[in-house]
Amino acid sequence: MKTIYSFIFCCFIAHTSFSQDFSDKITLVIHGGAGTITRANMTAEKEKAYREALNLALQNGYSVLKQGGTSLQAVEAAIMVMENSPLFNAGKGAVFTNEGKNELDASIMEGKTLKAGAIAGVTTIKNPIRGAIAVMEKSPHVLMAGKGADLFAKEQGLEIVDPSYFYTEARYKALQEAKKEEKIELDHSENTKKEIRKNPKTGFINVEELIFTEGKKFGTVGCVALDKFGNLAAGTSTGGMTNKRYGRVGDAPIIGAGTYANNETCAVSATGHGEFFIRSVVAYDISALMEYKGLSVKDAANEVVMKKLVQRGGEGGVIALDRNGNIAMLFNSEGMYRGYIKGDGKSEIMIYKDEADK
């Protein structure tokens, strides 16, 4: 008799845990890049445009979650808004490579299944985040690059555009400026020029230094979401760096560096100096601190972004979200375009450092 009761009890527990409703916890967090974003180099008009675009991304993602959609669908919806806006360095508005092309990277990861998909160096997929999702859902692979990835997206029926679709005058001018001064730079650089120093021994310009010779902004976009089923997802999309050399791939399509999601810990999307984020395996490191050390999402993100990355000279930030709807939006640069929306529809958009951290 006792065994029957314990069996029924176990079934009840199993049932309630499987059907646990997270409706009141649904949350969506976005970023539109970190860097030298200060009130001094912002105009009222520009700020309004950014806030409107970020709000649209939040609302689109939120309506998916509110209608019972998955976190993956919400991440896709929010990121597509930012990819379609020329304000961000992702999709339309992506920065130019040294050869005058736009080469796009994106990735996606699901916290429930640990399935992931990514594309690197693509030139014709209108919404790179959809390419990443197709790799995850329609191929046995995780990362596809270059021509093959473009072809795969076409075969999957994704919207394909002529590479000229990605052209924007502002980014093209930024490339010309960067080329004039032999710089590889991150998106939205302001005119805070510093002298480019050459290595006295080799006579060559130090690449790490080149990247940071101007005011720094990283216009990558990203989103993390928690749906009513209690599943987390994370996605990131970028054009990379202005004047990047052929074939350069940043952290955005590298699972564990720019993007990671695990229902047991958190979902993370990063923006910043990709080389440092790859070397520090930033997104996975945050998850690992939660998994192995029991840190909260905020403490884990703080450890990696504000301590480890700072010590190593890696500038940028992350958005992170756990299964209870706890958020971290941390960056070690001047600012980060960021925002969140919660189950009750309450949303907040922030840009500068002095705006309250969540």
Ligand code: ASP
């Ligand atoms: N992380 C991106 C890269 O290195 C740049 C960015 O965040 O804007 O490609």
